[in-house]
Amino acid sequence: MLIYLKAKVIKHSSPYDIEIKTLKVTLKTLILELNILLY
Numbered sequence: 001m002l003i004y005l006k007a008k009v010i011k012h013s014s015p016y017d018i019e020i021k022t023l024k025v026t027l028k029t030l031i032l033e034l035n036i037l038l039y
Helices: 002-012 015-038
Strands: none
Touching: none
């Protein structure tokens, strides 16, 4: 079921959606780096 949903998302994803995903990933990595620096 999850694989089917993922395939559907990939089919309908526009470049805009991909940009949002990459932004989210970069934000997560930045937060992780900040946490490492703080602790």
